[in-house]
Every structure is written in C-alpha cells, then in structure tokens.
Amino acid sequence: MARIKKHEKIKREINIHKYIAVTALTALIFILGILLGNYLANTRLSSMEKTQTDLTMQISGLELKEKLTSSMDVCNLTWSELLEEKVDMGKKVERLETRFGKENENVLRQKEIYELIEIRTWLILKEAREKCHDGKINLILYFYTNKENDEKGSWRQCEDQGYVLDAVYQRYPQNISTFTFDINIQNPAVDTLLQIYNINKVPALIVNGEVYTEYKNFKSIEEILKLS
C-alpha cells in the first residue's frame, strides 16, 4: 500500500472574520432579546402606575366628596368597580414579585403604594359596612411576612395562609374583600394598623374587626365568616 502523502492533508486554519461575525451577531440578538424583554417589563410597570393613579383619583374623589358635603352616601356607592381595580392591582403586584423578585426595590415601592391604596379602600368599605349595616361584604385584613427566619413568624405558614385566603376568595368572590399587608413594609399607616390591632406575630387576620393571630384553615375561615 502506498503511504499517504503529506500534501493530501487538510490545511488547518481559523477564519477569524467568521468568528468575529458570529460573535457580533450573537451579541446583537442577545442584547436585542434582553432589551425587548426589559422594554416590555417597563411597559408593565407603567401600566401598573396608571392603575395606581386611577385608583388614587377615585378614592381621593370619594374622600373629597365626603369633605365637601360632610356626608358621603356610601350606601349608594357601587363598589364592584373599585374592588375589581383593587383586585387587579393586587394581581399586578403579585406578578411583579414573580418577575422581578420579592426583594426588588421597584416592587417594594409599588407594594407600599398598593398597601396605602388598600388602607384607603378598606376605610371606605368599613364605613359602608358600619353605616349601611351591609353585612354582605366581609373585610379581611391579612398581615404576612416574606422574610426567611423572621422572628415575627414563619413565611412558609404565611404562604399557606395566602393559599387558603385565595381559595376562600375564589369560592366566595361576592362576599369577601381581602387586604394584604407585608409587615416588613416600613410605612407609618401600616405600622399604625399593626399598633391599633396589637399585631406582633404573623400570619394574622382581622376579620370584620376581630383579630386572629394564628394560622386559619379553609374551614375555620368559613366558620368565622359564617359562610359554610
């Protein structure tokens, strides 16, 4: 057999231009992908801010009306729209938490604004409940923690309580309005609520003014609300 000659071999070379082109194209698509994702995320944040403004304006309108006329006809107000927007905003906060993480600065800020709006909505609804003797709507304030190793309570148990409240709301959407508060959000209004109801451990629930500082399962909540 004839030996294989040297000139029959492949000449090894690296086409540096090709690698540069490939790297540039990869970087371009990669950066475009990230930019597009972030652009959509920002659009999301803007839409969130718009909802917040809408809600704030609605509530401020109601509050001003009360101040101007010294009486607010809360009994004839239609709650559904206000509540729907609040629920919608709550979901948006939840999604932002999933997307950016619970510790994200922007998320925490949005959450703080959301919690303040919640307190204002709750105050109006509370008034309606008291003045109009409308017992149909049950108001639940729910205090929780997201922090691991929080001395005020277990985040895992809080998460469970959250699942339970979601399930209760899904079963009785017409009868319940839930207002959730992260106890680690530093805000004077939330802190005042904690002081008024003397809450120092979580999960904690305030159902129509009554305080419960331990985990409640689905059945217990149904019993408290006399829904079962």
Next chain:
Amino acid sequence: MAIISEIIFYFVVALSLFIAFFFLLTYIEVSRRKKTKQELIDFKEVTFLIPALNVEKYIGKCLTSILKQDYPQNKIKIWVVDNGSTDKTLEIIKSFMKKHKNIEILHRKHEHELSKLKTESLNFGIKKIRTELTACLDADTYPQPDAMKQAVLELENPKTMLVTFRLVPTKSNFLSVVQDIEYAFCVFFRKLLASIEILAFSNAFTVYKTKFFREYGDFDVGNITEDFEIALRAQSNHHNVACVTETYAETVVPETLKALQRQRIRWNYGLVYNLYKYKRLFSMKYGDLGLFSLASQLLMVLATMIVLIFALSDVTTSAINTIRQVSLGLYPELNMSVFNITLFLSQPKIILYIISIIFSLFFFSLVRKYMKKKLNFAAYLFYTFIYVWFTVYLWVITVPWFFTRKPEW
C-alpha cells in the same frame, strides 16, 4: 441559586445562538460555492464488510441492497464476518451465495471474550481485504442503489479518507418518526461541518480507503463507539471525513424508549470517552475542528445538562407547592387571569427562548429544502419540545456510567 440558574440559562442561550450563527454563516458560505456535476469514471474495487451475530431479520435485506448497487458487481466483494450466529443468519447468507459468487462468509472462532466484539470482527475482515476501498456496514442498514457511486465520487478528493452517509430510520412507530427528524437535523449539520473539513463522525455505513487502516491501524478493539473513534483518528491525522447527503441508507432504529436509552448511553459514553482520548484536538493547531466542531459538542452537552437539573429543581419546587396546597385541603386551580402575555414576554429569557425556537424553525425549513425531504411537522414539534429534553435526560443518566463501568455494546 436563582442567580446562578439565570446565568447558566443565559450562557446556554448565548452558546446556542453562537452555534446557530456559525452554522448559518457556514451554510451561506457553502451555498455560494459552485457545484459541478461529477461523473464517475473510475469504479474502484470495494469490499463490503458486515459483522453479523444473529441477524436473520435483517441480513437478507442488507445483502439485497448491496446487490442492487448501481455499481459493477465484479468490483464488489461482500464479506459477512460471522460472530457465531445460532439463528438462521448463516442459512440465509448461504442461499444468497448460491446465486452470487461475490458473497463470502468469514467464520471466527471465539477464543476469548473479546472475540464477541464488533470491532474484533471488523478487524478480522480488514486484515484480509485487498481491495482499494472498504465499506463497513451494519447488517440492519440498507444503502440506496446509488450510495456506492456517491461514496467513490467523494473519495476522489485526495484529502478524504472516509465517507459517511445520511441515515434514514425505517419508520415503524412514532418514536422512529421522531428519530427521523433528529437524524435529518444531525446529518444537515454534519454535512456543513464536512464541507469545511471539520467533521469527526462516522456511522453504521461508512466507506474507507483501505490504505487508511494500513497507515493508522485497525479499529480500536473494545471501543464502544469505534466509528466515532476512527473518524477522530482521521481528523487527528489531518484527513477529511466526507458526508453524503445526495443519497442515503435506511437503518433500523430503537423502537422502544428502553432500547433507545440503552443505545444513547452507549453513544454518550463513547462520545465523552473518545473526546477525552483525543483531547489534544482541542487546540488552535486543529483550527475550527478543535475550536468549534468538538468544543461546541462538549459545551452544549454540559450546558444543557445543567439546565435540565435547574429545570427539574423548578418543577420539583412547584410540585411541592401544589402538594402543600392539597395537604391544606385546597384544590389548586389554574387561574387564567394570572397568566398574562405581556408579563410573560417581559422576561428576557422568554424572548431569547422564542428567538431560539424561531431559529429552530428556520433550520427545520432549511433541512427540508436541503434534504428534499418531507418531514413530519408534528414529530418536529415533539422533537423540539419534548424529545430534546429526553436526550438531555439521557446525558444526565450517562454520568454515573463514567464512574462505574463501561456500557456494553
């Protein structure tokens, strides 16, 4: 943990994009080349070497496919190396021998355990071959009539030492249809690698210049992916491996997941084993071969394995959450209002994932065009979204084999 998983995800996406663009530019480069239609004048003598052990189901069809070659039959020798078949394999071959004088059986005596190995059977035959070309063919693989002609045309290139073929699975069930997609994709990329002389791969039907064995030795005995090893050996000696896609050979593929798993563990093990054996090829000295062809294979394997582990941990976490909800007496519902398309798309990784899918669809259309072949779109979707994860899973389960024992052939 979440940050590490994100970094790994972005690394894998960047790597996949890099590989995709490399192939895309190669495709553009290759399609610009002028194609000249060659006519075969010099029909070189070839010996078909078929290792056989209890292959009564396939051997008849295999021999027929060789006899139907559009190639002078007086230039073809068919040697079946019998490894001690106990079924009707020998009977079938003998019935062919009555009509065709170019078929022979080479009997082997099993003196020791190694003798059962396919590599030993091949080497047993190779030592006796006197023809210029050697075609190694598995008994369950059936070349099309123009296969040998195409192989010889490729081997006219003085740099080319071996020619591997496009294999098309015989379709018996959905799993084989999905493998058809996999094979089509693989061969398309292999053709591109071969066209820039950096392919290091061979398979169940490969034609060699016999002088290659005389110069660089026979098959590596005991190597479970001996075909891959020999292709690496050719490349390590700066010889080209060609890939024929103009025609094909049909091949029997695993029909059950269990059989497929067994085959892939062997391939995966063989790939890593041989890449380690030829680690010196991962060097600038070997140009694009070390820098792209081999490195990308290894990196992709590593990266996708890690992604699978992270994906599994995510799935496990959500499964645990669901179990927790059920244990609380709740029934988790899929709340569709929570699903929001803008939010979903606002995650850069989802955008990048979509870009990868667009790339995959683009290559799917290229493969269809290039192979002039109809490919089942449903099988393609299954391949892209499910089967690929299965192959990654197979990589994960191959890992323990490196620390225990070698898979059997």
